[in-house]
Structure formats: C-alpha cells, structure tokens
Amino acid sequence: MSSIGIIANPASGKDIRRLVSYATTIDNQEKVNIVKRIILAAQSLGVDSVWIMPDTFQMGFTAISDLSCDEKLHIDCRVMDIPLTATSEDTTRAAAEMEKMGVGCVIVLGGDGTSRAVAKGLTDTPLLPLSTGTNNVYPTMVEGTVAGMAAAGIALMPNAKECCTKDKRIEIYKNGSLLDIALIDAVITDDLWVGAKAIWDAEKLKHIFVTRCHPASIGFSSAAGCIQIVEDNDPYGLALTLGENGEEIIAPIAAGFLASLNYLKAEFLPLGTPMELVMEWDCMVALDGERELRGKKGDRLAFAITQGGPWRVQIKRTLEKAVEIGLFKRI
Numbered sequence: 449m450s451s452i453g454i455i456a457n458p459a460s461g462k463d464i465r466r467l468v469s470y471a472t473t474i475d476n477q478e479k480v481n482i483v484k485r486i487i488l489a490a491q492s493l494g495v496d497s498v499w500i501m502p503d504t505f506q507m508g509f510t511a512i513s514d515l516s517c518d519e520k521l522h523i524d525c526r527v528m529d530i531p532l533t534a535t536s537e538d539t540t541r542a543a544a545e546m547e548k549m550g551v552g553c554v555i556v557l558g559g560d561g562t563s564r565a566v567a568k569g570l571t572d573t574p575l576l577p578l579s580t581g582t583n584n585v586y587p588t589m590v591e592g593t594v595a596g597m598a599a600a601g602i603a604l605m606p607n608a609k610e611c612c613t614k615d616k617r618i619e620i621y622k623n624g625s626l627l628d629i630a631l632i633d634a635v636i637t638d639d640l641w642v643g644a645k646a647i648w649d650a651e652k653l654k655h656i657f658v659t660r661c662h663p664a665s666i667g668f669s670s671a672a673g674c675i676q677i678v679e680d681n682d683p684y685g686l687a688l689t690l691g692e693n694g695e696e697i698i699a700p701i702a703a704g705f706l707a708s709l710n711y712l713k714a715e716f717l718p719l720g721t722p723m724e725l726v727m728e729w730d731c732m733v734a735l736d737g738e739r740e741l742r743g744k745k746g747d748r749l750a751f752a753i754t755q756g757g758p759w760r761v762q763i764k765r766t767l768e769k770a771v772e773i774g775l776f777k778r779i
Contacts, residue, residue, distance in 0.1 A: 489596025543569030552603025615757030
C-alpha cells in the first residue's frame with residue numbers, strides 16, 4: 449500500500465515581512481486548491497492513500513469535502529487525528545507521525561520555517577517542499593499537480609533515494625548542548641524583541657551562518673551569497689561576521705528590498721567543524737528567518753554544518769525516472 453503525507457501551514461506567508469516589503473501572498477484558499485491538485489495527481493498515478501495534517505483553517509477537511517462533493521476522490525484520504533496547539537510543534541509532530549505510518553513522501557506547503565519544522569520530525573522519509581511562505585530558499589515554486597506526481601513517484605518507485613538529495617543543516621549548540629537546527633541560515637542579532645518572530649532588521653545582525661547561499665535567494669542567506677556562492681551539495685557552509693567597520697555590500701533580504709550590510713569577514717565552515725562564539729552581550733538567534741533561541745552574555749554558542757538534513761526530493765529527476773520505469777504507462 450502506497451501513501452503520501454501533506455503538511456500545509458496556514459500561517460505561512462503572513463509575517464511582519466509583509467509590512468516592510470512587497471512579498472507575494474498565497475492565501476489559505478489557494479493552499480486548499482494546491483492540496484486538491486496534489487491529491488488528484490497522486491491518485492491518478494496509483495497512490496492508495498493520503499494523510500493530511502490538521503490545521504486551524506481546516507484545509508485538509510475542505511479539500512477532502514470539495515473533492516468528494518465533485519465525485520473526484522476515489523482513494524482513502526484522511527486528516528490525521530492528532531492534537532492541535534497552533535504552533536510549529538503541530539508540524540513537527542505530524543511529520544513524525546507520518547514517518548511512523550510509513551508514508552512514502554511528505555509534501556510541505558510553507559516557507560523555510562515550515563520546512564525546518566517538518567525536518568525536525570523526519571529521519572528517513574523523503575521531503576518535498578513547496579513554496580507558499582515569505583523566504584523560500586529551501587522550498588521551490590512548483591505547480592501542485594507536478595508536486596503530486598513527483599510525490600507519487602517517490603512513494604511508488606523501489607529506490608526512491610536515488611531521486612533525492614541528502615541536505616545539510618546547521619546544528620546550534622549552547623554551552624555544549626544541542627538546542628536546535630536550521631536548514632538554510634542561523635542569524636545572531638542583538639534585537640531581543642520577540643513580538644514578531646520573523647527577523648528583518650539588517651542593522652542589528654552580528655553573525656550569519658548558512659548551509660548554502662546565492663544572490664538569487666531572498667533572505668539573510670543572500671547576504672552571504674552576495675559575497676561567496678555556496679551550493680546545496682558543497683561539503684561546507686559559510687560564516688559571515690558583520691560589523692560597522694567592515695566592507696559594505698547590498699543584498700536582497702526581503703522582496704523588493706536590498707539592504708546595506710557591513711561585513712568584517714567570511715569564512716568557510718567544513719562539514720562537522722563547529723564555530724564557537726562566547727557571547728559578549730545578550731542576543732537572539734533566528735533560525736531560517738524566525739527568532740527561536742535566546743542567548744545571554746557569557747554563553748558559548750556553537751554552529752556546525754552537518755549532512756544531517758532531510759532527504760529532499762528532486763522533482764525533475766523523479767519525473768524523469770518515472771518515465772524511465774514506465775510509471776505513466778497504462779496497460
């Protein structure tokens with residue numbers, strides 16, 4: 449029995465960066481439509497069941513109800529029966545439960561932060577991230593139908609990992625203990641206000657750590673990418689130290705907004721080699737764009753790039769393999 453999981457974040461694409469930039473908004477009704485297209489594509493290719501994370505907007509229930517009313521739903525499609533807290537813990541818990549259930553692929557609708565929350569719940573299940581958030585370095589913009597086809601291909605083919613990439617991640621340690629992870633960037637700022645979790649003020653940044661970076665990205669990883677390009681398959685990351693007396697660059701940290709930053713140095717971080725900082729002031733650490741961790745003066749914070757990230761589905765490679773094995777043929 450083949451199955452896929454769908455995790456759609458109703459809060460993605462609605463943070464403070466909408467007020468300070470010109471980022472695209474994908475509303476929850478459109479997310480419902482994307483979920484429908486994923487289900488129909490996966491169903492057409494022969495997936496037996498679909499599991500959907502519950503959410504406060506009830507996107508899964510709406511998609512199932514609409515498809516059932518239109519008499520287009522012919523497979524087992526259910527919303528998971530798990531408690532809701534309306535926090536990122538729901539996403540992590542749903543991903544972990546989907547892996548226990550043995551789904552062949554988990555599709556995620558959200559931004560970098562949502563993908564990070566899912567990655568914290570997965571160890572071996574392939575992840576297919578779709579962009580519906582604000583900063584979308586990790587997820588990609590792809591049509592829901594195509595995503596559903598690729599997820600079905602992963603769930604149905606015998607050696608799915610050959611169509612996936614094992615991603616890097618940043619592991620964050622505080623006084624020797626592993627606290628959290630990030631998939632794209634970890635940023636240290638002296639802005640301690642947590643009212644808006646999303647971080648956007650470049651003037652308050654002190655350090656940026658990235659697993660990959662490119663000027664074609666939007667977000668703080670692009671600041672590193674405007675100095676040195678690091679690909680997702682390079683065996684290292686990059687650490688940027690910022691300061692008033694450094695060299696000035698501009699970078700697209702938000703949609704329509706190129707900010708000025710001054711950097712003192714940029715250093716490659718080989719896999720498994722942590723960089724440790726002893727904090728000289730109270731700080732906040734933002735992970736994939738969102739404030740998550742507090743640090744106090746005297747704390748030892750360490751950042752290590754590892755190959756411990758999720759297995760990310762390569763959509764074009766998957767569909768090319770599907771053609772090769774005849775997945776689209778009907779006898």
